[in-house]
Amino acid sequence: MSAALAAAVLELVRAAAPDAEAEVRVAETTLALTRFANSFVHQNVTDTGTRVRLRMHLDGRTATGSTNGTDTDSLGRLVASTIAAARLLPPDQGWPGLTPPGPTATAGNWDDATADAPPEVRARIVRDFVAAAGGLETAGFCRTHAERLAYANTAGQEVAAAYTSAAADGIARLAAGPGGVRADGVARQAATAVGELDGAALGTIAAAKARAGADPVDLPPGRYEVVLEPSAVADVLTLLGMYGFNGRAVTEGRSFLVPGTAQFDPAVTVDDDATDPAAIGPGFDAEGTPKGPTPLVTAGLSGGPVHDRRTAAEAGTESTGHAIPGGERFGAMPENLFLRPGPGGTVDDLVAGVERGLLVSDLWYTRVLDPKTLVVTGLTRNGVWLIEDGQIRRAVSNLRFTQSYADALGPGNVAGVGSVPAGVPVSWDLGAVSTPPLRLASWNMTGGAAG
Amino acid sequence: MTEFDAAGAAVQAALDAGARYADARVMSRRYEGMSARNGEVEDLTQSEESGLGVRALVGSSWGFAAVPDLTDAAARDAGARAAAIAKASALVPGPAADLLPVDVRTGSWGNPVQIDALSVPLSDKGDLLVAVTSTMREHGADIALASYEIWDTRKWFVSSEGHRIDQHLRECGAGMNSTAIGEHETQRRSYPGIRGQFGTSGWELVEQIDLPGNAARIAEESRALLTAPQCPAGETTLILGGEQMALQIHESVGHAVELDRILGWEAAFAGTSWLDLSRLGSLRFGSELMTITADPTLPGALGSFGYDDEGTPAAPHDIVRDGVWTGVLAGRDSATVAGLPYAGAVRADGYARLPMVRMTNVGLLPGTDSLEDMIAATDEGVYMDTNRSWSIDDRRLNFQFGCEIGWEVTRGRRGRMLRNPTYTGISPRFWGAMDMLGNPAEWVFWGTPNCGKGQPGQIGHTGHPSVPARFTGVRVGVTG
Known part of the structure; x- marks a missing residue:
């Protein structure tokens, strides 16, 4: 239906404004999420809907409209109001034109069982998580998501995709100790199909980590060697992608990135790849540009950045297929990040090489102090442990850090890249990051949980 | 079929499917946002969405379903689905749940506005953003941004206890910022705040905050910050x-x-x-x-x-x-x-x-x-x-x-x-x-x-x- 809807909107545009350049993106979405806390399901939701987005360039002016109505009246109103808006605006000098015809890089990963998953499927995964936690209090979510996308424009580009995703993410909570603070352990999994989710395995891991978090000690601020578990690495990669590899930020001088220079440790290879079998999402971006594999860091050498059509035109290059819906102000972003595995083995193997340092599960509430240096502050969460002589000695209270994410992965700073990648669900969105754990030479802890 | 009718149908369907309490909200929202960058409008987005969300309490478990259609059939289906989801929630049950007793209300509410923000001509709004970003560029900004946002939201609420309430909220706001880029870091100044200033208000709020009167100052401050001393520790x-x-x-x-x-x-x-x-x-x-x-x-x-x-x-x-x-x-x-x-x-x-x-x-x-x-x-x-x-x-x-x-x-x-x-x-x-x-x-x-x-x-x-x-x-x- 989505392709037909996109074509119908384009026909309306052609009838009302034959000279307009226009593009239409139609997304039919079903999102269901089962949330649990205090070891029971307390929120359980589903919504289905269609979003039609029209962007139009008319008489040198550009406007965008969207609606979730798919009836004739709604679509007619969308076209008329977007034309009217475009005619009232100042000229758009930087209009980059529409994406020319070309095939999608991938039709997406689709799983019927995920798309049609009834609430009982998610509830059973939650039940397994809760049961496996062995009586510890639990909280988290299980999510299924399906989307059919179609894009068409007046330049002749027509692409479509269908994809599904599923995620489970939860904590087990050890009762508060003498200090009144609980110890939380976390486990999470992202996949393209709900059948891959294993609530029992996740609950078991989360509970074991929570129990290992008992009786934490406070450590003083300072620089520590760290082993970051995949969830923590995912945060580093996400902010690098948003701020560092954002083509607009690079063009404007707001990013540290200098493509072609050795800004990262030789152990680091990162790419954005919608065609990877583990990738979640379509094979084209919000402008209908195919999303091929995009090297961002190759053995420490900076690549990228990623572009949409406008930022590419500003930089004198081609779009890499990373326009995001509604991202005109922020610029392009990678959405399928993969940190490629290294020879470092498991988390335990990485820990074994650390003389004194910290094992960190999650980085939480991370915010950028300055986009150019990519100095970030945040806290550890869901488990941090002291490593001595290659052994995990004891749990540590959460720490605040203030650390440049670019420097953290800089030359000489990556002491190990794990061998097994994990799909980490992005907490605020529907995507995922694939990454192994990392051992880093230095991480700047600037305060304890107590101040 | 009115919005109240659709909400009522969803609530009734949830009750018919076993819910002991249900409520439904029909919401319709129009949005308009424009941004300018360095003296040019870079984006205008107008959107509208409407639909119905229904919440059902079955035993002590909740379910929620939402649909964009306001037909009787779609509303009833959503109500039934919310109840079915609530029953699935009971696979992982919690303690007894209940709702705080309240007086059942019927009523209408809307916030007053002096100038309907959606009615202000787009050309006037665009001229404002272009002017202030141009001013900031002239006074030292490497990147000058300005934007406004407007939300016009209508809600119709019905509950199985007898609530029947409609509301009309009109919100808007605007802001701008100047970024100066140095060799090693960037500095930014925003006005009136990091994202601007917003309220349940009409366009009069945007006029009151006086973006033009502050554009030059924040641009000069962002430039001056690049060479200001670091805040001591x-x-x-x-x-x-x-x-x-x-x-x-x-x-x-x-x-x-x-x-x-x-x-x-x-x-x-x-x-x-x-x-x-x-x-x-x-x-x-x-x-x-x-x-x-x-x-x-x-x-x-x-x-x-x-x-x-x-x-x-x-x-x-x-x-x-x-x-x-x-x-x-x-x-x-x-x-x-x-x-x-x-x-x-x-x-x-x-x-x-x-x-x-x-x-x-x-x-x-x-x-x-x-x-x-x-x-x-x-x-x-x-x-x-x-x-x-x-x-x-x-x-x-x-x-x-x-x-x-x-x-x-x-x-x-x-x-x-x-x-x-x-x-x-x-x-x-x-x-x-x-x-x-x-x-x-x-x-x-x-x-x-x-x-x-x-x-x-x-x-x-x-x-x-x-x-x-x-x-x-x-x-x-x-x-x-």
Whole structure:
């Protein structure tokens, strides 16, 4: 239906404004999420809907409209109001034109069982998580998501995709100790199909980590060697992608990135790849540009950045297929990040090489102090442990850090890249990051949980 | 079929499918946002969405379903599905759930506006943004941005208890910022705040904040910051401007007093709270100067409404009174669990999202001092304003906030401009060190249009009345 809807909107545009350049993106979405806390399901939701987005360039002016109505009246109103808006605006000098015809890089990963998953499927995964936690209090979510996308424009580009995703993410909570603070352990999994989710395995891991978090000690601020578990690495990669590899930020001088220079440790290879079998999402971006594999860091050498059509035109290059819906102000972003595995083995193997340092599960509430240096502050969460002589000695209270994410992965700073990648669900969105754990030479802890 | 009819059909279908309580919201929202960059309009987006969300309570388990169609059949299907989802929730059951008894309400509410923001010609709005970004470029900005946003929302609420309420909220706001790019870092100045200023208001709010009158100043300040001395590290007296105080209230008080967090319902994502319900009414949250209310009746503030999304009429109540923790933000279900007699702070971000506990207008009542009084009374310290970064732990206890600009304060005078000012603290210790508070003339209802919470994610609009304030013994100047 989505392709037909996109074509119908384009026909309306052609009838009302034959000279307009226009593009239409139609997304039919079903999102269901089962949330649990205090070891029971307390929120359980589903919504289905269609979003039609029209962007139009008319008489040198550009406007965008969207609606979730798919009836004739709604679509007619969308076209008329977007034309009217475009005619009232100042000229758009930087209009980059529409994406020319070309095939999608991938039709997406689709799983019927995920798309049609009834609430009982998610509830059973939650039940397994809760049961496996062995009586510890639990909280988290299980999510299924399906989307059919179609894009068409007046330049002749027509692409479509269908994809599904599923995620489970939860904590087990050890009762508060003498200090009144609980110890939380976390486990999470992202996949393209709900059948891959294993609530029992996740609950078991989360509970074991929570129990290992008992009786934490406070450590003083300072620089520590760290082993970051995949969830923590995912945060580093996400902010690098948003701020560092954002083509607009690079063009404007707001990013540290200098493509072609050795800004990262030789152990680091990162790419954005919608065609990877583990990738979640379509094979084209919000402008209908195919999303091929995009090297961002190759053995420490900076690549990228990623572009949409406008930022590419500003930089004198081609779009890499990373326009995001509604991202005109922020610029392009990678959405399928993969940190490629290294020879470092498991988390335990990485820990074994650390003389004194910290094992960190999650980085939480991370915010950028300055986009150019990519100095970030945040806290550890869901488990941090002291490593001595290659052994995990004891749990540590959460720490605040203030650390440049670019420097953290800089030359000489990556002491190990794990061998097994994990799909980490992005907490605020529907995507995922694939990454192994990392051992880093230095991480700047600037305060304890107590101040 | 009217919107009330659709909501009623959904509620009835949920009851028919076994629910013992159900409510439904039909919501219709128009949005318009425009941004300009360096003297050119870069984006205009207009959107509209409407649909119905229905919530069903079966036994002690909840279900929620949303659809964009307002036909009788679609509404009934959504109601039945919400009940079916609630039954699935019972596979992992919890304790008995109930709703705080309330008076059943019927009514209408809408906030007044002087100038309907959607009716202001796009060309006028575009000219404003182009002009201020051009001015900023002329005065030193490497990147000059300006934007406005407008929301026009209508809601129709029906519950199985007999509620029947419609509301019309009109919100808007605008802001601008200048970024200067140096060799090693960037510096930014924003006006009126990090995202602008927003309220339940018409376009008159945008006219009042006077973007043109401040464009040159913030551009020059952003340029000057590149060569200003770094904010020194150490412990000192800290004076915060009103905009940064709004952020301080939002993050370290507003979220901490959300009852769903306190009860553990957000434990895995947004987090919990350091507050323990057993100490409600006795815990010292801050100094005696600290009185914070949650007041959704404040005219023009962004967190104002007539009824929340459970049909509870807007009413103010204390959160902190004279430094003692006295209240929470609650919904009908969480209030029942906690044994509290009030709710009224539940809202949903659109028809497709579950109503949940959200801040209303959580803010400080003013004191008797002024910003100038604070500077004059400070022998050595730092004055900071306009939020730049914010991070706080999952218990809302340990925070580190950065501001766009700071100034030395020495022997009662404002001195040199300082770049990269940050401060850090532990919430009750920090609030306990507040010793001066701005007066009613400095009281501003700051609006935050981007408060994220929930899974699936929801964006909330919250208000934060605040004034400048002074704190002693604060750690400043944390850098990476």
